[in-house]
Amino acid sequence: MRSHNSYCCVDNCYVNVKDGVPFFRFPKDPIRCQIWKDSLGFVEDHKYANLTPEISHQRVRICAIHFNDDSFTVSGKRLLNTAIPSKVAIKVNSNNI
Numbered sequence: 508m509r510s511h512n513s514y515c516c517v518d519n520c521y522v523n524v525k526d527g528v529p530f531f532r533f534p535k536d537p538i539r540c541q542i543w544k545d546s547l548g549f550v551e552d553h554k555y556a557n558l559t560p561e562i563s564h565q566r567v568r569i570c571a572i573h574f575n576d577d578s579f580t581v582s583g584k585r586l587l588n589t590a591i592p593s594k595v596a597i598k599v600n601s602n603n604i
C-alpha cells in the first residue's frame with residue numbers, strides 16, 4: 508500500500524524516499540500551501556485538496572524532481588522559501604467523461 512510518508516505526493520510520480528531523491532514537506536504558510544496545491548492540481552475533488560496547511564505539512568511530501576534548479580539553496584539540499592513545484596504533468600479531465 509502506498510504510504511504518505513514513503514512516496515511522492517504527485518499523481519503518476521512513484522519516486523520513493525529510498526530512491527535517494529530529496530523529499531520536501533509542504534509549506535505551513537497557508538498562502539504558499541495553496542499556491543503549491545494549485546500548481547500541482549490538488550484542487551476540487553483531489554484527495555489532498557481539502558487538507559489544512561498544518562496537515563499538509565505533516566503528511567504530504569514531494570520529491571525534488573518537480574522543482575527547477577533555481578528553486579534550491581546553493582548547497583542544493585534545501586528549498587528556497589519562494590520555490591514552487593512546477594514540473595508536473597497535470598491531468599486533463601476532458602478525456603474522463
Ligand SMILES: [Zn+2]
Pocket residue numbers: 515516517520521522569570571572573
Ligand atoms: Zn515526485
